[in-house]
Amino acid sequence: MTKNVEYVLKMTERKIYLDNSATTRMGPEVKKEFDKYCLEVYGNPGSFHMEGLKAKQAVADARERIAKILNCKSSELVFTSGGTESINLAIKGLAYASNGKRKQIITAKTEHHAVMHTCEFLEKKGFDIVYLDVDENGIVDIEQLKNNISDDTLLVSIMYANNEIGTIQNISEIGKICKEHKVKFHTDACQAAGYLSLDVKDLNVDLMSINGSKIYGPKGLGLLYIKTGTVIEPLIHGGGQEGNKRSGTENVPGIMAFVKSLEICEETKEKEVSRLTQLRDKLTNGILESIPKSRLNGHPSMRLPNNVNISFLDVEGEAILLYLDSNGVYASSGSACTSKTLDPSHVVVAMGVPYEYAHGSIRFTLGKETIPEDIDFVLKILPEIISNLRKISPFNVKMEGKK
């Protein structure tokens, strides 16, 4: 891929997409699969005729192929409309099925909004939510989990890898603690998929959410793994598809494209992880060395191979993004001004990073189309962007060590 002529355009024309944790561009093989199941195999898997049967077999086959990757049974997989729905189904579905027997849900302060807001919703419905603290690198406080988990705990939900800072949690260990206490464990693996092991047995999870659009697959297609014996109430009622857990005609093109993208990610994982880790470290070190008063957010090594999240003092994130954008570089920011709530990133703040850093945080997330020249280009333009913005900034905050 790196030497693909198609991608090696003149740098002035090339758009450098470094927002792969937001979403990814669908791969060509995946698109081909998607098209096939839009145009050629178009039946409803629930129909009683050959066209329907072809679609039904295709979906059954997809489920088997995914089960192989996740090391689970195909009956344990439910297709949804995306990561957010998978997460909602896991958490609310379990909460609704619990009949109020267990009232506590334990999660972390750095979870994705899909988890946070679902938990806040359940809090209003009478559930007791514990938000675990994280350390300065974003690692969940396991001791606090052990101290809080009890007979009243219904569910623990901890994300596998963080979408903003890329920090990877020890899911297997958390899963073990949950098992010991007979507590259900869900992990949001949306960002981990493609880079980390998805073996549900190794991970000790009961529920796991994955999103197609983060793995060069389709938007609008997610997956929830539900371990046999984990009772959840459906959120969407209807024709009883997906083992009665998620009604609605199967999104066959989405499902077929999703399984293709997941397989490609699995096949290329090892190579991609090592390639991206190198590029990630080059970008991180390059920025930290060339730009004063900058610091890395998240864990230095226990982090996704494609995630670089750096804070710059005295400048605000959105202003940096505008300059990057005008140079054809697409990234994202945890600044207040780019969020809908106008509060800086809850993830960066939860790690104890001072607000003055949180406002100036920029996330670059690399992907399979990222080439070394992209990193060189960012390293070339970024110091000047920061220095221009600092020139017009009234502040000159002193750099502090990590809290």
Add this chain to the structure above:
Amino acid sequence: MTQLEIVGDGVGHTGKDWFYTDIVKDHFFHPRNIFKTAEEVKEFNADGVGLVGSPACGDGMKLFIKVKDDKIVDVKWQTYGCGTAIASTSAFSVMLLDKGGLSIEEALKIKPKDIADYLGGIPPRKFHCSVLADKAFREAVNDYFKKSGQLERVVEGSAKIIDKILKITDHDIEHAVLEGAYDLEAVQRKTKVGIHDKECIPIVEKLIKTYKEKYFGE
């Protein structure tokens, strides 16, 4: 090179709530009336300096003014903030120097909405980013009044305490509305107003309505 072009409506799912007008972009990418070097700051020898905001709140603006015969004859500024904040300070500085410089009296009449209009509109959600300029200017003018011995002309902020327990003022509520808190619950999330001092809630609701009308015409 392509740049962001759409003017936002700021209401969310219509897909237009983020992007800026050409005038905003022009002022952001080519800020007017800035100091080019650190030496220039010293050499400017301002008659009045006003600073509002802080690094922690994500916005900060510093205005430097030169005054002659009660007219603003020169302005420089420094801003820490997003695209809107930077563009609106730049635009404000140009507005102040219009026709050879506004009188202090005229200049004090410039409202955030005038700056937004000058910029060809900004997304309502980003409106609060443009309100610092006139506040920083008021501070700078007061600084000038104090330095030039015109103490009787100093206009102090008129913040009124609404929540007696948490000492939350009408300005705090105004700020919350500008930051996009359009109802009591949202304002409470930002300010905690009325959580303990429940008696003030009717006044808070009235203020929210007033500020919404004032800034967003809703």
